[in-house]
Amino acid sequence: MCATCGCGQPAAQTHERGHAHDPSHDHSHEHGNGHSHTNGHTAETPSIVKPSAQPIAARSMIEIEQAILAGNDHIAANNRSFLDRRHTRGFNIISSPGAGKTTLLEKTLTALRARSVGCAVVEGDQATDLDAQRIARTGVPVFQIETGRACHLDAQQVHQALVAIAIPERGLLFIENVGNLICPTEFNLGEHERITIVSVAEGHDKPAKYPLAFRNATAIVISKIDLLPHVDFNIVEARRLMAGLNPKAPIFELSATTGVGMDAWLSWLQHMLPVEV
Amino acid sequence: MHEISIACSLVKAAVDEAARHGVSHVLRVDVVLGALSGVEMDALLFCFPAVAKGTVCEGAGLSVEIEPARGHCAACGSTHDVHDFMDPCPDCGAWPLGLEGGRDMRLRALEV
Numbered sequence: 001m002c003a004t005c006g007c008g009q010p011a012a013q014t015h016e017r018g019h020a021h022d023p024s025h026d027h028s029h030e031h032g033n034g035h036s037h038t039n040g041h042t043a044e045t046p047s048i049v050k051p052s053a054q055p056i057a058a059r060s061m062i063e064i065e066q067a068i069l070a071g072n073d074h075i076a077a078n079n080r081s082f083l084d085r086r087h088t089r090g091f092n093i094i095s096s097p098g099a100g101k102t103t104l105l106e107k108t109l110t111a112l113r114a115r116s117v118g119c120a121v122v123e124g125d126q127a128t129d130l131d132a133q134r135i136a137r138t139g140v141p142v143f144q145i146e147t148g149r150a151c152h153l154d155a156q157q158v159h160q161a162l163v164a165i166a167i168p169e170r171g172l173l174f175i176e177n178v179g180n181l182i183c184p185t186e187f188n189l190g191e192h193e194r195i196t197i198v199s200v201a202e203g204h205d206k207p208a209k210y211p212l213a214f215r216n217a218t219a220i221v222i223s224k225i226d227l228l229p230h231v232d233f234n235i236v237e238a239r240r241l242m243a244g245l246n247p248k249a250p251i252f253e254l255s256a257t258t259g260v261g262m263d264a265w266l267s268w269l270q271h272m273l274p275v276e277v
Numbered sequence: 278m279h280e281i282s283i284a285c286s287l288v289k290a291a292v293d294e295a296a297r298h299g300v301s302h303v304l305r306v307d308v309v310l311g312a313l314s315g316v317e318m319d320a321l322l323f324c325f326p327a328v329a330k331g332t333v334c335e336g337a338g339l340s341v342e343i344e345p346a347r348g349h350c351a352a353c354g355s356t357h358d359v360h361d362f363m364d365p366c367p368d369c370g371a372w373p374l375g376l377e378g379g380r381d382m383r384l385r386a387l388e389v
Contacts, residue, residue, distance in 0.1 A: 059388055059389070060388070060389055061386050061387070061388055061389075062294060062295075062386060062388075062389060063386045064384050064385060065383055065384075065386075066294075066384050067383055068283060068290060068383060068384055069283070069286055070286075070290065071289065071290070152279055152282070182279070182315065183279035186283070186314070186315050186316065187282075208363050211361075211362035212313070212362070215362060245362060245373065
């Protein structure tokens with residue numbers, strides 16, 4: 001059992017997982033090779049086998065059929081139980097860099113404080129605690145995860161954050177993921193809701209280019225709408241793509257800077273608070 | 278490049294299974310990737326040997342089977358294999374399709 005929070009997870013596994021990313025540091029140059037990624041047609045290749053040099057004699061198969069990310073999913077389930085025991089709702093916030101996640105959070109936290117909603121924040125960035133400093137100025141407990149070269153948060157990192165800061169009872173926990181519309185979508189952190197943000201300063205074709213981020217969201221935010229007169233962003237087309245990928249997710253159009261659209265967003269968040277029984 | 282993290286999780290799962298079966302060397306790791314899983318097969322193939330180094334999976338082959346999603350077209354009623362969220366119906370061109378499956382990432386088997 002984890003000695004820190006008693007979540008039932010073996011502590012040894014915790015540390016093994018935490019360091020599992022270290023080998024990645026030898027291979028960061030692989031980003032230069034990233035253009036094979038754009039070749040969607042690899043999906044049509046049924047199978048590639050790199051033959052082993054071993055002799056053919058006495059081979060046998062062990063059938064497994066296990067989710068590759070089962071280890072992460074297990075920790076994520078513990079994170080979620082941890083939040084459930086506190087009747088607190090967790091939000092995983094995903095966007096590309098510069099979509100306005102931190103600004104929206106600052107304004108959201110200040111407004112929720114006025115509505116007497118308890119909050120905490122986990123900040124994920126590759127480097128610096130600049131975002132955590134901004135959040136700390138709102139008076140909300142915040143924990144900064146610096147992922148180094150990793151491009152996403154995983155459940156183990158969030159677990160460490162959950163036991164390090166004061167998580168409110170019957171409140172909201174916001175996890176600001178690393179700015180990236182690709183990698184974070186694959187890793188469950190134990191959140192209840194997943195928010196994908198796209199700013200109007202980006203293209204309205206973002207949903208078509210990064211479909212998984214929109215497909216998996218439980219709510220979508222179109223941010224910086226005060227900039228609409230100055231940018232070529234077709235909000236009707238963006239909404240068509242979003243609704244096609246994810247018909248169930250509500251879409252909030254807002255500007256954290258001017259406050260337009262913030263009321264609907266804040267009301268939705270408050271509606272997500274677990275009901276007192 | 279989250280494929281490195283996926284490769285680390287894959288190798289850890291394979292090493293754990295190998296230990297559970299008392300196996301000291303793995304010849305091939307069989308994986309199923311959903312076509313809509315968001316994992317790039319080429320990147321995974323590239324990372325795997327480096328991540329496997331120093332484990333019972335060192336030198337093992339990696340076999341990847343792509344599992345398509347099934348897409349149902351509400352407009353014409355047809356059903357097809359789908360490899361991309363943005364794929365329209367090949368019969369009538371309608372989009373979106375009602376999608377099922379194609380999201381799994383599974384360690385299927387080890388050849389030892």
